[in-house]
Structure formats: C-alpha cells, structure tokens
Amino acid sequence: MRGAKTEYAYAVARVRALETGLLDRSKIERMVEAKDADEALKVLGETPYAPAVGQLQSVYEYEVILRQEIAAVRELFRKISPHPELTDLFFLRYDVLNLKLLIKGKLLGQEVGEFLVPAGTIPPEKLAAAVANSNWKELPSELAAAARRAEESLAEEADPQLVDTLLDRAYYAHLTRVLGERGEEFLRTLVSLQVDLTNIKTFIRVRHVAGGDAVRVRELLPRFFLPGGRLTLDYFLAQAEEPLTAFADRLAKDSIGPVVGEGVAFWQREKSLTRYEKLADDFLLAYVKKSRLIAFGAEPLVAYLWAKENEIKLIRIILVGKINGLPAAEIRERLRDVYA
C-alpha cells in the first residue's frame, strides 16, 4: 500500500471509462468484412470516431483523423495526469518522427511540412523553426546531441538512414534513463522489451543483408543497435556465426521466446518479417494489458495510449487493405490483437 500513487485516482478512473470506447473485436471484424473502403469507413462512423469521420471528404483522408486522435489523447493527458511530463515521454516518439523528416528535408532542400504529425510534445511549426535554425534547446539532452550529430554527419555523407538510427538511439536512451530515474519499473520493462524485440528484428535483417558473413554482421549491427534492452550488443555479436534457429532456441525460455521462435520459423520459410512484427506487437500489447492490475499510477494512462495506437494501426491496416482491394482473409492475417 505504501507508495501508492493515489494522485492518479481521477486520471485512472477517467481512462478506464474511456477504454470502454475502444473498438472491440466485432467492430474490427465488421470493418474487415466490409465490401470496400467506404463501407469500412461507415462502420468506423458508428464508433466514437463518428465526429471525425463525419468531417472527412473522402476515405483517402483517413490519415488525418488518425493523427488527430493521438494528438487528442495527449491533450487529455496534459489535462488529467498529475505528471504529464511522464506520459509525454511516450509522445516524444512523434517528435522524433518529425525531427527525422525535418532534418532530412532540410539537407535535401525539401518541404516536409505536410507529413509532420501534430501528436508530439513540441508543435510541428516550432520544431520546424528549431531545425531551420539548428537550435536544439527545446529538446531533451540526448535528442539534442543526436540531432546535432545527425546534421553534421549528413553534411559529410548523405546517408538518411544514419539520421534515423542516431535519433532512435537517442530516444530510447532518453526514455530508459528517465524511466529508470523515476523508478517506473513497469514502463521501463515495457520499453526494454520493445527495444529487445526491435533489436532482434534488426539482427535478422542485418544477417540477411550480410549474407552469412559474420564479420559484416559485427560491423553493421552496432550501427543500428538500440540501447535500453535487456539483451546487450555483445549478446547478439557472440551469436553472429550461429544459425538463427540456435539463437531462437537460446531465447526459448524467455518471455519473448515464443515470439522469436515462431517469428524466426516464419522468416526462414517466407523471408518475411510480417509474422514476427505481428507477434511482437501482440506480445507488447499483452504486457501492457497487465496494467489493469495497477490501480494508481501512470501505467494505465500509457496503456490507454498504447491501446489507442494499436487501434489506429488496425484501422490503418484495414483501410489501406480495402483501398488496395486486398481480400478480407489477407487483411485479417496482418491484424493485431485488440486491447478491449
């Protein structure tokens, strides 16, 4: 009972009430079964998305409402959370997204304004101005340093991939540091699991690119490796020579074991990571669902954001599938679990 964060009482109850408005399996299923994109959108119009759907001119503008939805969640958390700076860590992802676009756009001399997502902690216009002037004061220290380095390195060699990796690594370093400092164990574990799953995906890709050349793997992996996971870089490098199945077997007893086992098996059959990505997303969602046992704290808020992002991913998969005329079975294969 000691240390219960009862200051979250209002926010948690409100979020639990909002969770009842999340789309359930049957709604998602009806969207999948819809005969075309317009009909799928109509189903979405019967849910709490109704007001936003009503404003759309055509189904092709769906991305606008999905972006607004995340921005609305942040607005809500700013109002109800006793520590909005904590939940903001999870919206910082969108700042990183914008930052990548802006830095690359600046060096390539391209206008990227229309692609920016307004869901981050810094308004896109302000971030754009900051990038234009190379003024990183508004950013957390890790990200500021990474942005500076990204710009410098881009000026030397035009490798846009490097900007992404530098910023992603800084983001996870920042996230793990702050969550660790604040003793947010549940959220810290969530992030480290996410990092592990991403690093494993990178490991599989790098091995594929290197074509069985272990030296090349050892050279490439450190460039893309994200910090903050439970599995260290050395852990991966030590297994650069072993077959992937041995790597998966070694993780079999770990909580992410089933994801890696099945994901790797699918990868070896089909040379596709879609199955792994779906399983990884479902695994993280299942972990996030455990926040239901936490009565007071930031965890249920982050879980709601996670659920909302997952829901948006589902809607996007369905609508993109429908717009491109994919059969329902194929769309269903890509779908993630639902939170509700």
Next chain:
Amino acid sequence: MSGFAGIVIALLGAAIAVALPGIGSAIGVGLVGESASGLVTEQPERFGQTLLLQALPGTQGIYGLLSGFLIMIRIGVFSGQLADLTVTQGLEIFMAAIPIAIVGWLSAIAQGKTVAAGVGLIAKRPEDLGKVITYGAMVETYAVLAFLSTLLLVRGVAV
C-alpha cells in the same frame, strides 16, 4: 491536582477518538471522490453508483464520533459536572480510545484506496458494483472490530 490531570487525559482520549478516524475518513472519501469524478466525467449517469461507493470509507468517522460521545458521557461532559478522575482512570479512558483512533484512521484510508480502485472496475462493468462494495466491506470489518473493543473498554472503566 490529580483530578485535573485525570480529566485532561480522558478528554484527550475523546479528542483522538473523534479526530483520527475523522481524518482517515476524509482522506478515504476524498480519494473515492477523485476516482468517481474521473468516471462521471465520461459517464455522467454513473453518479448514483459512485456516490454509494464514496460513502463507504465515511463510516470510520462516524464510529469515531460515537466513541468520542460515549467517553464524554462517561466523564460527565454533558451533565455539566466533569468527573473527578485519577490519573490512572484518565489513562484507562485514553487507552480505551486507542483502538478506534488508530484502526479507524488507517482503515478508512485503506478502504478509500480499495474502493477507488473499484471505481475503475465498475467503469468497465457496471454490474460489478456489488463486488466492489464487498471488497470495501472486508476492510470495514476491522474498523467495526476496533469500534467494538473501544465500546467495551469505555464501559469497563470504573469512573
């Protein structure tokens, strides 16, 4: 002189019997109120259910007040003639107040947390109101036991 010290200690007993459970109840009721506001913001029709829950941690304050009254009756506060107590008698009354003072105070806070968490439960499943009340009632048991022991102790002191 001894009469003066005795009555002061007994009055102090009456004071903590009322004050501590009152503080606990205020914290508990307040916490459930915060949770309830969160739910009612999104679902205004749930006011009735949440009001019922909010009242649960309030009982400790009532037990405390009753215990305080009982002590005041025993030591003659209402008859206008304060009893002439020895220090031992005063301490006995003070000790009698301790169960409800401490258990009432802390159990009200614990009950508040239990019920506030339950508000999150009924946000999803309104039909589970009964379960939340039951969880709250489990905590109530210990406040009732403490109240009972204070009652018996106050009656047992020879004034």
